[in-house]
Amino acid sequence: MTHVHRSEEDQPPLSAPTAASAPAAPVAESAVVPGAQLLSVEGLRVVIAGSQADVVDEVSFGLDQGEVLGLVGESGSGKTTVALALMGHTRRGLAIGGGRVMFDGRDLLEPGAALRALRGARIAYVAQDPASALNPTLKVGTQLREVFRAHGTGRLGGASAEERIGELLSEVRLEQVQHALDVYPHQLSGGQQQRVMLAMAFACRPDLIILDEPTTGLDVTTQRHVLDTVRGLCRSYQVAAVYVSHDLAVVGELADRVGVMYAGRLVELGATGPVFRTPGHPYARGLLRAIPSPTRAHVLVGLEGHPPPPGRRPPGCFFAARCDFAIDACRTTAPAPVSLASGEHWARCRRAGEIIKLPPLAELPERDRVAEGGNEPLLRVEGLSAGYGERQVLSDISFTVGARRCLAIVGESGAGKTTIARCIVGLHSRWRGTIEFKGTQLEADRRRRGRDVISRIQYIFQNPYTSLNPRKTVGQIVEQPLRELFSLPRKERARRAEEALEDAALSGEYARRYPDQLSGGERQRVAIARALVVEPEVLICDEVTSALDVSVQAAIVELLHRLQRTRGVTLLLVTHNLALVRSLADDVLILRDGQIVEHGPSVFDQPKSEYAAQLLTDIPRLAPA
Amino acid sequence: MSARWEWLALLGRAARTQRGAVGLALAGSVVLLAIIGPFVAPHSPTLSVTGTFVPPAPGYPLGGDTIGRDVLSRVLAGGWLLLAVAAGATVLGVGAGVVVGISAAYLGRVSDGLLMRIVDVLLAFPPLVFALLLLSVLGSHVWLILIAVAVSHAPQVARVVRATALEVCERDFVRAAELLAMPKRRVMAGEVLPNLISVVMVELGLRFTYSILIIAGLSFLSFGIQPPAANWGLMINENRIGLAANPWGVVAPIILIAILTIGLNTFTDAIARTSLGVERPTEQFELAAAGIAAGATP
Numbered sequence: 001m002t003h004v005h006r007s008e009e010d011q012p013p014l015s016a017p018t019a020a021s022a023p024a025a026p027v028a029e030s031a032v033v034p035g036a037q038l039l040s041v042e043g044l045r046v047v048i049a050g051s052q053a054d055v056v057d058e059v060s061f062g063l064d065q066g067e068v069l070g071l072v073g074e075s076g077s078g079k080t081t082v083a084l085a086l087m088g089h090t091r092r093g094l095a096i097g098g099g100r101v102m103f104d105g106r107d108l109l110e111p112g113a114a115l116r117a118l119r120g121a122r123i124a125y126v127a128q129d130p131a132s133a134l135n136p137t138l139k140v141g142t143q144l145r146e147v148f149r150a151h152g153t154g155r156l157g158g159a160s161a162e163e164r165i166g167e168l169l170s171e172v173r174l175e176q177v178q179h180a181l182d183v184y185p186h187q188l189s190g191g192q193q194q195r196v197m198l199a200m201a202f203a204c205r206p207d208l209i210i211l212d213e214p215t216t217g218l219d220v221t222t223q224r225h226v227l228d229t230v231r232g233l234c235r236s237y238q239v240a241a242v243y244v245s246h247d248l249a250v251v252g253e254l255a256d257r258v259g260v261m262y263a264g265r266l267v268e269l270g271a272t273g274p275v276f277r278t279p280g281h282p283y284a285r286g287l288l289r290a291i292p293s294p295t296r297a298h299v300l301v302g303l304e305g306h307p308p309p310p311g312r313r314p315p316g317c318f319f320a321a322r323c324d325f326a327i328d329a330c331r332t333t334a335p336a337p338v339s340l341a342s343g344e345h346w347a348r349c350r351r352a353g354e355i356i357k358l359p360p361l362a363e364l365p366e367r368d369r370v371a372e373g374g375n376e377p378l379l380r381v382e383g384l385s386a387g388y389g390e391r392q393v394l395s396d397i398s399f400t401v402g403a404r405r406c407l408a409i410v411g412e413s414g415a416g417k418t419t420i421a422r423c424i425v426g427l428h429s430r431w432r433g434t435i436e437f438k439g440t441q442l443e444a445d446r447r448r449r450g451r452d453v454i455s456r457i458q459y460i461f462q463n464p465y466t467s468l469n470p471r472k473t474v475g476q477i478v479e480q481p482l483r484e485l486f487s488l489p490r491k492e493r494a495r496r497a498e499e500a501l502e503d504a505a506l507s508g509e510y511a512r513r514y515p516d517q518l519s520g521g522e523r524q525r526v527a528i529a530r531a532l533v534v535e536p537e538v539l540i541c542d543e544v545t546s547a548l549d550v551s552v553q554a555a556i557v558e559l560l561h562r563l564q565r566t567r568g569v570t571l572l573l574v575t576h577n578l579a580l581v582r583s584l585a586d587d588v589l590i591l592r593d594g595q596i597v598e599h600g601p602s603v604f605d606q607p608k609s610e611y612a613a614q615l616l617t618d619i620p621r622l623a624p625a
Numbered sequence: 626m627s628a629r630w631e632w633l634a635l636l637g638r639a640a641r642t643q644r645g646a647v648g649l650a651l652a653g654s655v656v657l658l659a660i661i662g663p664f665v666a667p668h669s670p671t672l673s674v675t676g677t678f679v680p681p682a683p684g685y686p687l688g689g690d691t692i693g694r695d696v697l698s699r700v701l702a703g704g705w706l707l708l709a710v711a712a713g714a715t716v717l718g719v720g721a722g723v724v725v726g727i728s729a730a731y732l733g734r735v736s737d738g739l740l741m742r743i744v745d746v747l748l749a750f751p752p753l754v755f756a757l758l759l760l761s762v763l764g765s766h767v768w769l770i771l772i773a774v775a776v777s778h779a780p781q782v783a784r785v786v787r788a789t790a791l792e793v794c795e796r797d798f799v800r801a802a803e804l805l806a807m808p809k810r811r812v813m814a815g816e817v818l819p820n821l822i823s824v825v826m827v828e829l830g831l832r833f834t835y836s837i838l839i840i841a842g843l844s845f846l847s848f849g850i851q852p853p854a855a856n857w858g859l860m861i862n863e864n865r866i867g868l869a870a871n872p873w874g875v876v877a878p879i880i881l882i883a884i885l886t887i888g889l890n891t892f893t894d895a896i897a898r899t900s901l902g903v904e905r906p907t908e909q910f911e912l913a914a915a916g917i918a919a920g921a922t923p
Contacts, residue, residue, distance in 0.1 A: 426804065459804055467796075467798050469819070472819070
């Protein structure tokens with residue numbers, strides 16, 4: 001049975017109330033009293049249904065009408081779990097373990113709370129992946145009308161459903177899309193799909209909207225549009241929002257207040273400015289030091305280790321094991337929230353008072369640039385055109401990469417950046433033009449390339465969860481290129497693999513482990529070690545950090561930078577993360593619709609094209625410029 | 626090398642579950658009986674030593690069969706050939722199916738179309754009818770039974786394997802191997818196949834059961850392993866006319882086939898379950914998290 005550690009009266013254990021059993025009552029018309037707190041969460045606890053281990057515990061916060069609260073944290077920190085619990089819902093296998101979610105005077109965790117009437121009408125939810133949240137077999141219009149079929153038009157102030165739908169289309173800027181209501185979701189782009197989701201969420205003019213990473217996977221320009229739409233809608237209707245994201249910059253742009261989550265606890269809460277300028281919790285500080293800035297190339301500091309999973313959380317502070325500030329007391333007793341300012345800003349850290357007095361984050365040291373090199377072109381691409389079937393993806397691309405430099409290829413999704421990388425490495429063979437490596441032309445078919453060329457140009461895949469064979473040990477994975485490309489004695493292979501692992505900041509003992517025993521960051525290091533083992537001159541990195549958390553991302557970026565500096569590796573970075581480009585790249589190549597828009601070392605300092613300037617302004621920033 | 630270890634590890638993990646232990650114990654005892662049976666049989670399995678369909682009596686605990694042979698001796702002696710042929714046919718059939726399935730999935734395009742259409746044609750024949758056709762035309766030989774049964778398995782295995790392999794072939798570690806200019810054959814054997822272990826193990830167990838049933842069925846229809854050699858399937862056929870006088874001649878082989886089948890199916894089920902559990906909960910959690918973040922550009 002659930003043991004709820006609360007001082008109040010013993011409450012019976014709560015299971016997740018099912019929405020289906022609640023009758024579809026007409027939407028309550030009680031308007032929220034102006035000024036009163038709209039949502040108040042007290043001691044929310046979510047547990048694993050079997051073991052009762054807490055996934056989320058002691059989460060308390062309030063939300064005023066029209067206020068936007070950002071929830072940030074690494075994957076597994078419990079932010080999505082909290083977001084879902086705000087609607088009285090838990091994912092399969094989890095159950096509400098205690099606490100209260102008071103919305104407009106009602107506890108949504110109480111069985112029999114008329115959730116069905118509330119969800120979609122007064123509390124709306126926008127899921128992360130619009131492609132899977134929309135029903136692919138129903139037209140957009142049908143799905144929008146469904147909202148009104150379920151909840152009626154009572155909250156629209158007299159407007160009919162059709163009038164409201166027309167209004168919604170212009171609110172989410174879909175009115176230019178021809179016959180937007182008569183298309184199926186797959187006929188829309190990712191950004192448009194997400195705007196359909198927003199339209200559905202805002203359809204009934206809700207009081208509260210919960211957004212779960214709504215812009216993850218969208219490129220910066222689309223993300224900018226979606227963010228603007230969300231901000232505009234929240235302002236004009238005084239809608240309160242909970243915005244869940246791992247992207248601190250996005251949250252910084254949108255949220256009035258920020259809550260930082262770590263291992264299922266809210267560790268810091270306060271107004272966005274103070275939290276991001278002078279965080280009180282070492283974890284929040286760590287996260288902020290890990291994100292690249294779009295304006296200056298500072299050294300990124302990753303957080304080592306990972307958060308303790310549910311059921312294996314230590315008695316003291318959960319962050320103590322990774323914390324530079326931890327003292328003995330931190331390891332034995334959990335810290336209580338420490339109030340930091342007259343307004344509501346607190347951090348769950350006993351040294352918070354000292355930490356906010358540390359120098360502001362903007363003063364992190366600038367990165368030293370790789371100055372030498374760059375004169376001899378190592379890689380030359382001339383008139384490259386490529387396509388998939390009938391579709392032309394790249395047309396007439398020409399550029400060179402100097403030895404020991406880092407070239408970033410950036411652009412929106414579908415611009416063709418990955419295709420360039422795949423042509424160079426030989427994964428895509430249907431191209432015309434010339435690709436030269438050290439003056440020799442590369443064959444389109446990788447099977448006809450020499451072993452030497454193959455080993456000199458190595459590729460690192462985006463997702464370390466699919467790029468390592470789960471049936472092989474790390475040692476076998478890292479040794480594989482040596483086995484295929486060179487004939488070396490077994491001992492020599494093992495020695496070089498160990499060296500490569502150490503270069504990727506992993507110890508040799510990892511060789512015996514299997515990929516599923518590793519975290520995402522460790523996996524990506526293994527993938528990097530696999531590329532390093534054959535001593536390449538060019539490393540092509542295809543969105544290598546996009547599957548990773550910011551703290552891990554920082555460590556990988558620093559690793560790549562170190563390899564460039566100490567081993568003289570030339571980097572070709574394919575990415576849509578422009579802040580990352582700023583912190584790593586010497587040269588930037590901006591791609592749009594398969595053509596080069598701009599190329600050079602100072603693209604982001606003095607953009608010449610309108611498009612580059614636009615991209616720059618679209619990057620979300622922590623501190624508004 | 627790792628692949629081989631993994632197979633054993635998977636079997637070991639399955640055997641340590643309650644379900645797997647029960648299945649293995651059931652199937653194992655029947656296999657053991659079939660192997661040591663010929664050496665401990667009290668009488669000759671092919672000579673008449675008692676009366677026709679005499680009920681159990683001292684010295685003949687399961688009575689006599691249709692021409693007065695000792696039922697117990699025939700049961701003990703009649704298992705190993707059935708099991709050996711079944712095992713051979715299963716390995717051959719599943720092996721062929723795996724090769725076809727992976728090739729179709731990995732090579733794609735024309736090869737996929739061609740291979741799968743051949744599979745479709747073979748699937749159109751009911752397995753027993755196909756075996757009967759071969760045996761009635763070419764005569765009853767042990768090797769022919771083996772091939773006929775194997776051929777009836779291969780297309781179904783190919784379908785299942787192809788479906789799983791398609792997903793595996795899309796993963797990036799296969800691309801990584803291709804980048805090293807590895808021959809296609811080695812990519813399929815070294816990268817794709819090890820990720821199909823659980824499917825292949827389950828198919829092996831399942832198909833072994835089917836093999837026994839088909840071979841026993843063929844014997845029952847008197848196209849199988851020829852008399853007078855003892856054989857469980859054949860015994861059921863021979864002795865059914867005396868079912869009222871001495872039911873053991875039919876019941877004993879049926880019980881053994883049933884125990885073996887149930888045991889194998891249970892063990893196979895355990896393999897399937899443990900192999901799903903190979904992905905530990907923490908990893909699935911991380912996978913989900915990675916999926917969230919990896920929704921970026923394709």
